[in-house]
Amino acid sequence: MATLRSSSLVAFLALCLTTLPTSLGSSSPAPIIVPVQRVVNSSTSGHNLVKAGQARFEAFNRIQTRTKGFASAAPPSTSLTDQIVTFTINSVVAGKNFSLIVDTGSSNTWVGANPANRLQPPATLDLFEVTYGSGAVLGLETDETVNVSPDLAVVNQSIGEAIESVGFDGVDGIMGFGPVDLTEGTLSSSPTGTIPTVMDNLFSQGTISSETLGVFLAPTTEDDPVNGELSFGGVDTSKATGPMSFFQSTLPFWAISQSATFGDTTIMNLTTCVVDTGTTLVLLPDDTFTAYQDLTGGTPDANTGLLSITPAQLDNLQTLSFIGTDVNGETQHFDLTPNAQLFPRALNTEIGGSADGIFLIVASSGSSAASEVGCIMGQSFLQRTYSAFVTPSGDSSGAGTVGFATTPFTDATTN
Ligand SMILES: *[C@@H]1O[C@H](CO)[C@@H](O)[C@H](O)[C@H]1NC(C)=O
Ligand SMILES: *[C@@H]1O[C@H](CO)[C@@H](O)[C@H](O)[C@H]1NC(C)=O
Ligand SMILES: *[C@@H]1O[C@H](CO)[C@@H](O)[C@H](O)[C@H]1NC(C)=O
Ligand SMILES: *[C@@H]1O[C@H](CO)[C@@H](O)[C@H](O)[C@H]1NC(C)=O
Numbered sequence: 001m002a003t004l005r006s007s008s009l010v011a012f013l014a015l016c017l018t019t020l021p022t023s024l025g026s027s028s029p030a031p032i033i034v035p036v037q038r039v040v041n042s043s044t045s046g047h048n049l050v051k052a053g054q055a056r057f058e059a060f061n062r063i064q065t066r067t068k069g070f071a072s073a074a075p076p077s078t079s080l081t082d083q084i085v086t087f088t089i090n091s092v093v094a095g096k097n098f099s100l101i102v103d104t105g106s107s108n109t110w111v112g113a114n115p116a117n118r119l120q121p122p123a124t125l126d127l128f129e130v131t132y133g134s135g136a137v138l139g140l141e142t143d144e145t146v147n148v149s150p151d152l153a154v155v156n157q158s159i160g161e162a163i164e165s166v167g168f169d170g171v172d173g174i175m176g177f178g179p180v181d182l183t184e185g186t187l188s189s190s191p192t193g194t195i196p197t198v199m200d201n202l203f204s205q206g207t208i209s210s211e212t213l214g215v216f217l218a219p220t221t222e223d224d225p226v227n228g229e230l231s232f233g234g235v236d237t238s239k240a241t242g243p244m245s246f247f248q249s250t251l252p253f254w255a256i257s258q259s260a261t262f263g264d265t266t267i268m269n270l271t272t273c274v275v276d277t278g279t280t281l282v283l284l285p286d287d288t289f290t291a292y293q294d295l296t297g298g299t300p301d302a303n304t305g306l307l308s309i310t311p312a313q314l315d316n317l318q319t320l321s322f323i324g325t326d327v328n329g330e331t332q333h334f335d336l337t338p339n340a341q342l343f344p345r346a347l348n349t350e351i352g353g354s355a356d357g358i359f360l361i362v363a364s365s366g367s368s369a370a371s372e373v374g375c376i377m378g379q380s381f382l383q384r385t386y387s388a389f390v391t392p393s394g395d396s397s398g399a400g401t402v403g404f405a406t407t408p409f410t411d412a413t414t415n
Helices: 002-026 049-065 198-204 286-296 311-315 345-351
Strands: 032-035 037-040 085-093 096-103 127-131 136-149 152-166 173-176 212-217 228-232 245-248 255-262 265-275 282-284 307-309 320-325 331-336 362-364 375-377 385-390 401-406
Touching: 032 136, 049 282, 049 362, 049 375, 136 173, 136 198, 152 173, 152 198, 245 255, 245 331, 255 286, 265 286, 282 286, 286 307, 286 362, 331 401
Parallel strands: 096 173, 265 375, 282 362
Antiparallel strands: 032 228, 037 085, 085 096, 085 136, 127 136, 136 152, 212 228, 212 385, 245 401, 255 265, 255 320, 282 375, 320 331, 385 401
């Protein structure tokens, strides 16, 4: 018996050893992790997070109704860096370091916002132009090798080199992680064509095996050194505390259909929400926001533009849940706990608020739920939920999915 056992053990081990290389070979390579920097703009006045968010919101709706063609967008009204917190990655293009905004709400990648940090002018005369609703850039398009990070290079990436830009103080440009459709109309030589994005090229060059970007952002507290990470080629499951749920994207940018409840009250019926790393707040349709304001008892704070609540109202704050049907037909919800609805108190004075004030990160989009885009799930949501942006393999039409999972920050008391 003993002999039989050990020989079957040997056979079992041999089987494991022979199958191991095969199973390793067929599983997806690990995603490539790139750290995200957090740039806190501690200018003590002038931030208008609500206005910046609303400008961004208008830009998303304008994309839906734009006249096709080059340079058709309206000029911007506010700056993209008029945010208290901007998430950036440090990438190297043609041997130069650039700090680029991580933007899931746009798709062009460009550098040179800071005139002191620009590349040699390209030999081409192919103009590119992008307006963001908050900020705009005009420059020349060229092909470069982009080292997203030291171990993640994309060759022959078509990028913009700015000649003129407005609204990008303190950063060098943008790395756009939106679907490729958003690049349409940004290139003079090809007004109806698109420009393959960094993600598209990483995938087509075989550097990543799935066109998936995972985003993990930590909440902002003054003494919190953790900034977050991007995961290229898959989800970093070590950052999630639950399974991913995927929702179909319904527009040519990352936008999903969600409803919302505050405690037991439905405050938003199914509405198209953009999932956007480039917006600070959570913007809800105007009537939903009014319902939220009534239920929280919050009052608009003149200095910050945000809703302000009292400690007693904080005690009664309910969970704000976003609810949607995932790609498997199951209802899923991702929550902002009462603590997650608070603007980081450590930054109160930096938006012109009083140090002991309690401000809420939920604001009005200034529009109705009936707009094509009704709400934006910005950084304040994404700092509490892992997110993933998935472009289907071999499909460049942008009909992807957005995934969410809980993280250790979902229920954390950080504010
Ligand atoms: C880019 O910045 C990093 C970190 O500051 C530095 O180590 C590296 O040498 C820089 N690379 C270039 C090409 O300037
Ligand atoms: C580089 O990319 C452009 C499109 O951006 C393409 O037209 C060109 O053929 C590519 N060149 C090489 C060498 O792959
Ligand atoms: C910081 O925010 C202020 C107020 O919005 C803005 O004027 C300034 O350009 C921003 N600075 C940076 C470095 O982003
Ligand atoms: C949701 O839709 C129902 C049915 O049309 C309507 O009665 C209800 O008022 C709506 N709720 C909200 C919060 O808009």
